């Protein structure tokens with residue numbers, strides 16, 4: 223296949239990847255003919271590789287380590303491996319490591335607020351005042367501090383202050399419904415909650431006052447709640463005089479933040495990430511694979527509830543300026559967002575793939591980013607082409623990883639060409655393969671994405687997960703002792719990687735993953751509903767539809783009233799993204815013999831597969847139920 227874009231010699235040789243390769247070649251007396259050789263070395267010499275990252279990025283730490291990677295006796299999965307045991311470090315310390323007081327740390331704009339710039343000096347002062355506020359409340363290493371906050375400067379400052387004390391951060395965006403918030407935060411017993419009780423999105427004002435009351439009741443460990451909309455917050459912070467920041471260094475594996483799985487089965491898993499692991503991984507992912515360099519402007523359009531928020535924050539590690547936009551991306555016919563990009567002179571523009579597909583026909587003048595980053599769902603080849611035509615010099619990086627590693631392990635490469643519809647490379651230190659059903663590594667055919675060696679940003683554990691039971695089930699059940707990620711990929715020899723979406727039943731809404739369990743929880747709270755099944759159907763143009771099948775109680779019909787009720791329930795309990803596009807009435811929900819809903823087979827039917835190839839009736843508890851889905855697909859969906 224012909225390349226869509228090829229880096230110039232100048233682009234390649236001024237990249238951080240190039241500089242890092244030279245660093246490794248010199249340090250280890252090796253030579254790499256190409257990226258493939260460099261990648262092979264990085265996974266074969268995994269300890270030397272991560273040690274090279276530690277040195278190349280000049281990581282500050284106390285203490286010493288004897289081994290880069292230690293395994294527990296008898297533990298063949300990667301759970302419980304220990305990286306750089308013996309050292310202590312701080313993420314926030316690296317953010318403030320070499321700042322120039324008067325240069326710009328953050329550029330910000332929202333739907334309703336004008337463009338503003340925050341200098342490093344201003345950011346440091348803000349963080350210092352919040353740090354003192356937290357210390358006065360007794361917040362210490364290991365305490366959990368949670369936020370229901372938007373993508374705003376204060377959120378960054380609060381996180382950095384929390385992190386500077388060694389406390390653990392966990393944040394959801396305010397569009398999460400009450401139940402979704404409680405299910406997440408109850409698990410981790412927070413001491414302090416920061417919340418915005420009023421905010422604007424899509425020109426509407428939303429109130430979270432009732433949510434605040436609900437959280438006060440359900441989070442029994444809360445000692446205090448801070449409402450950012452309350453004038454008391456500003457005045458109490460302003461009582462403090464900014465001081466030089468202090469940083470509590472913590473062991474490499476000490477939790478930095480807790481993110482949540484989308485909750486396909488049961489409650490969302492509280493995925494706990496390590497400080498050192500995320501620090502090293504983010505330097506690698508952003509500086510080396512996304513080529514984020516000092517003085518550049520970086521944005522990722524995200525809410526605080528997606529791991530891309532945490533990822534984007536780490537652009538500050540690269541001495542870049544973090545650009546933040548709060549509001550709906552297509553506000554004012556997309557103008558608010560794009561005017562911001564131009565004014566902020568954004569070099570790195572990142573967003574969900576679905577957004578880029580939606581703006582294929584949007585005319586954009588006088589703006590040329592250096593890099594476009596896309597994730598959340600596969601970026602269709604046609605969107606690659608449309609973006610390249612719009613921005614002829616741009617380096618398009620389609621990346622993939624997820625909440626589980628708070629990063630991307632398939633990503634960009636400033637020394638390789640871009641092929642439309644493909645991710646450029648496996649990232650350094652990520653031993654990725656595509657496995658067929660027999661567990662053999664395959665190329666040029668679709669297989670399950672696996673990681674065969676540990677990465678430091680894999681979770682330290684799931685919160686409250688005794689003996690790592692859920693952790694093991696989540697990644698190590700499918701193939702012995704390798705991490706199965708749950709995505710389908712094809713590795714194309716001599717080119718890149720195509721990603722085919724989730725291999726499990728997770729719902730993908732505009733790039734944000736939603737667990738089916740959340741839909742079921744909401745729908746089942748209605749007495750008219752007996753049972754339900756939900757899928758998303760991905761289209762070739764990159765869009766997708768959420769389809770809900772409802773089995774009403776006896777003598778109940780899925781009429782207009784019930785349809786509206788279902789939609790409202792999901793919207794208010796969870797979020798607007800939880801509202802299905804289509805709802806069909808069915809007589810029965812298909813189950814396996816062991817009692818699992820047959821989501822994947824129904825998804826296959828709605829992707830155009832035959833009934834026979836979608837499901838084996840032998841494993842079904844109610845084999846007669848499935849034909850109705852095929853009928854709906856043929857008669858009502860197509």
Ligand SMILES: CC(=O)CC(=O)O
Pocket residue numbers: 530597598599621622623624625629630733
């Ligand atoms: C990097 C990613 O993989 C982001 C996501 O899809 O959640």
